[in-house]
Amino acid sequence: MDRAAEERIRDFSEVDLGFTAEEAVAEAQRCIQCKKPKCVEGCPVGIDIPAFVKAIAEEDFKKAVTIIKQDNMLPAICGRVCPQETQCQGVCILGKKGNPISIGHLERFVADVEEKRECPIPAEPSGKKVAVVGSGPAGLSAAAELARLGHAVTVFESLHEAGGVLMYGIPAFRLPKDIVQAEIDAVKRLGVEIKTNHVVGRSVPVEELLSYDAVFLGTGAGLPYFMGIEGENLPGIYSANEFLTRVNLMGAQNFPIFDTPVKRGKKVVVIGGGNVAMDAARVAKRMGSDVTLMYRRTEADMPARLDEVRHAKEEGITFMTATNPVRFVGENNAVCGVEAVKMEIGEPGEDGRSSIKEIEGSNFVVEADVVVEAIGQGPNPLLLRMMPDLARNRNGSVTVNEVGQTSIAKVYAGGDVATGAATVILAMGTAKDAARAIDAKLRE
Amino acid sequence: MEEYTIIQAQALSDAVFEMWIHAPQVARNAKAGQFCIIHPDGAGERVPLTISGTEGDNIRIAFMAIGTTTKLLSTLKAGDVLRDVVGPLGCPSEIAEGNETVVIVGGGVGVACTPILAEAAKKAGNYVIGIIGARTKDLLIFEDDMKELCDELYVTTDDGSYGIKGFASGPLKDLCESGRKIDKVWIIGPGMMMKVTSEVTRPYNIKTFVSLNPVMVDGTGMCGSCRVTVGGEMKFACVDGPEFDAHIVDWDDLMARQRMYMAEEKQSLEYHEEHHECRCRKVN
Numbered sequence: 001m002d003r004a005a006e007e008r009i010r011d012f013s014e015v016d017l018g019f020t021a022e023e024a025v026a027e028a029q030r031c032i033q034c035k036k037p038k039c040v041e042g043c044p045v046g047i048d049i050p051a052f053v054k055a056i057a058e059e060d061f062k063k064a065v066t067i068i069k070q071d072n073m074l075p076a077i078c079g080r081v082c083p084q085e086t087q088c089q090g091v092c093i094l095g096k097k098g099n100p101i102s103i104g105h106l107e108r109f110v111a112d113v114e115e116k117r118e119c120p121i122p123a124e125p126s127g128k129k130v131a132v133v134g135s136g137p138a139g140l141s142a143a144a145e146l147a148r149l150g151h152a153v154t155v156f157e158s159l160h161e162a163g164g165v166l167m168y169g170i171p172a173f174r175l176p177k178d179i180v181q182a183e184i185d186a187v188k189r190l191g192v193e194i195k196t197n198h199v200v201g202r203s204v205p206v207e208e209l210l211s212y213d214a215v216f217l218g219t220g221a222g223l224p225y226f227m228g229i230e231g232e233n234l235p236g237i238y239s240a241n242e243f244l245t246r247v248n249l250m251g252a253q254n255f256p257i258f259d260t261p262v263k264r265g266k267k268v269v270v271i272g273g274g275n276v277a278m279d280a281a282r283v284a285k286r287m288g289s290d291v292t293l294m295y296r297r298t299e300a301d302m303p304a305r306l307d308e309v310r311h312a313k314e315e316g317i318t319f320m321t322a323t324n325p326v327r328f329v330g331e332n333n334a335v336c337g338v339e340a341v342k343m344e345i346g347e348p349g350e351d352g353r354s355s356i357k358e359i360e361g362s363n364f365v366v367e368a369d370v371v372v373e374a375i376g377q378g379p380n381p382l383l384l385r386m387m388p389d390l391a392r393n394r395n396g397s398v399t400v401n402e403v404g405q406t407s408i409a410k411v412y413a414g415g416d417v418a419t420g421a422a423t424v425i426l427a428m429g430t431a432k433d434a435a436r437a438i439d440a441k442l443r444e
Numbered sequence: 445m446e447e448y449t450i451i452q453a454q455a456l457s458d459a460v461f462e463m464w465i466h467a468p469q470v471a472r473n474a475k476a477g478q479f480c481i482i483h484p485d486g487a488g489e490r491v492p493l494t495i496s497g498t499e500g501d502n503i504r505i506a507f508m509a510i511g512t513t514t515k516l517l518s519t520l521k522a523g524d525v526l527r528d529v530v531g532p533l534g535c536p537s538e539i540a541e542g543n544e545t546v547v548i549v550g551g552g553v554g555v556a557c558t559p560i561l562a563e564a565a566k567k568a569g570n571y572v573i574g575i576i577g578a579r580t581k582d583l584l585i586f587e588d589d590m591k592e593l594c595d596e597l598y599v600t601t602d603d604g605s606y607g608i609k610g611f612a613s614g615p616l617k618d619l620c621e622s623g624r625k626i627d628k629v630w631i632i633g634p635g636m637m638m639k640v641t642s643e644v645t646r647p648y649n650i651k652t653f654v655s656l657n658p659v660m661v662d663g664t665g666m667c668g669s670c671r672v673t674v675g676g677e678m679k680f681a682c683v684d685g686p687e688f689d690a691h692i693v694d695w696d697d698l699m700a701r702q703r704m705y706m707a708e709e710k711q712s713l714e715y716h717e718e719h720h721e722c723r724c725r726k727v728n
Contacts, residue, residue, distance in 0.1 A: 204473075205473060223666070226665070236704075241666055241667045241668065258487045334704075380639060380666060381683060382664055388664070
């Protein structure tokens with residue numbers, strides 16, 4: 001169901017074409033409908049997976065999508081970007097002896113065949129106003145849930161497009177933008193107002209934000225980390241956020257028709273082993289570069305989805321593992337190489353990932369005229385600096401209780417700003433919990 | 445009125461343009477030293493521009509038409525609507541509450557940033573000295589505004605076609621050498637001008653701010669394109685600045701990064717000159 005690698009590396013269209021109806025029904029019929037379904041436990045938002053799979057097996061796709069939407073408003077997105085192999089599919093009983101049910105593909109299939117995304121009918125207006133900051137997965141989920149429960153919701157988005165990381169971060173070949181737009185439109189049809197170009201803390205003062213009956217912060221983990229090594233500011237070195245934003249949001253792959261440029265390297269080195277690193281590497285590949293992915297641990301330690309790693313390899317990206325950059329080399333005011341060291345791989349640590357140690361004297365230089373650092377992100381400081389009363393934990397994330405309430409009583413938070421950089425589905429799950437807690441509080 | 449409508453647009457010189465734009469959320473919250481980002485159409489760049497002033501729900505900007513997107517912007521007229529205007533962004537200038545003598549130095553299109561700063565400094569009760577300079581008389585902007593706002597104003601042109609002949613650093617040097625009490629200096633202009641001019645105040649230990657203008661994308665701390673080295677540390681001009689202590693800025697680093705896309709800028713201009721019809725891109 002994937003397009004051939006040699007074809008897809010020449011465009012930004014979707015790689016994985018998904019199931020046909022026949023394939024979906026056949027796959028759904030393999031499900032043995034466990035009495036105690038492990039898959040539901042494996043799902044961060046607890047979707048009734050056996051029930052929706054059964055509906056597909058019975059060719060009732062509409063019923064299937066209705067079941068999913070009780071717990072997940074964005075199935076077309078989650079079906080594509082969830083790490084199913086470590087969640088629902090990872091615990092599927094059929095996976096013990098053969099292939100687990102392709103739950104992600106089934107979720108995506110029913111979401112895609114639903115012609116016009118239907119939205120639940122909102123409850124009676126509560127008369128309460130809720131502000132949502134950020135329109136990424138967390139913000140959209142919270143907004144949808146709050147609107148469904150009858151509250152008047154205003155979403156503030158600082159960029160000129162709604163969608164957050166779904167728009168600027170994840171490339172179209174993995175998550176087509178019309179799919180994201182359809183989900184955003186569905187949220188709007190619930191009555192949610194999305195105000196783009198509104199930066200809370202700057203164009204919307206904090207006092208104005210706190211004048212709402214409740215606030216949900218879903219500002220994500222937008223601050224890119226840099227390695228902090230020599231030569232990092234050399235032209236040609238990007239954070240993954242910048243590299244991906246220039247392409248996904250600003251159309252740099254179509255420069256000069258679109259006026260935002262991005263360097264097209266002959267040799268690109270991408271640093272990191274997560275989904276963002278895979279995305280950056282595959283974007284660079286599509287712009288004609290020879291791409292090397294540099295990761296300090298082993299391939300098995302990579303936090304990226306298995307599909308992304310597989311796709312990247314199929315597309316001809318060179319994996320250089322157990323290798324860590326120590327310095328960027330410049331020439332004529334631009335980067336020309338990455339000096340790296342080899343790492344000695346040891347026993348796995350508490351987090352299950354291999355321990356690593358630099359091998360002294362193993363330094364070597366990899367040629368590179370573009371470097372993309374995809375080594376993680378932290379919470380965006382812009383708003384948080386303007387709200388000094390908001391308690392934060394050691395890694396800078398906003399401190400929340402079990403239902404997402406922060407140290408300011410009417411302010412809730414969910415998604416990466418509360419959990420640290422994680423997945424779309426976890427962001428949605430925490431956002432939905434917070435939305436329900438906000439609803440309960442507003443009805444007290 | 446529709447958000448982001450151009451209220452007034454005029455050419456200040458061959459290359460420098462002034463605009464008033466209806467942007468209530470920006471205008472109501474803008475303070476001296478902050479900037480906005482203008483995204484004229486869906487295919488253009490997001491252009492960061494310092495806010496020159498506000499009046500009611502309107503903001504004033506001035507820009508040099510130098511790249512494809514700013515050239516497009518310069519062709520727009522009153523009544524046209526911009527796709528996006530976002531701001532205010534960045535931290536406001538650190539203006540003291542009165543009794544200070546401040547010098548505000550603007551060079552070239554950087555003079556655009558000086559009126560809002562002079563106004564704020566004056567309003568806070570400071571004694572405000574302005575120095576504005578341009579290469580030649582025709583390129584000098586906002587002289588009338590500054591004349592009205594400043595307690596003293598010096599005007600320079602590199603070629604001597606108007607005012608004092610020479611760079612804006614000249615009058616600043618004279619002021620420093622005169623032994624007059626100067627508490628703070630702001631210098632806003634091209635990178636090289638800021639680098640050279642800020643050397644004037646270093647021997648006198650005068651707190652000197654510069655407004656840095658590296659390449660930006662989002663302007664909200666999300667991409668790191670605008671990273672600069674200040675005091676040996678990495679800072680993002682969009683959220684940590686744009687104003688920084690002039691005496692600890694790594695100027696070579698800033699200017700190298702500013703030049704990063706010069707080849708692409710030329711390529712884009714050539715392309716759009718050739719494909720003129722593409723300027724009515726229907727991508728909004």
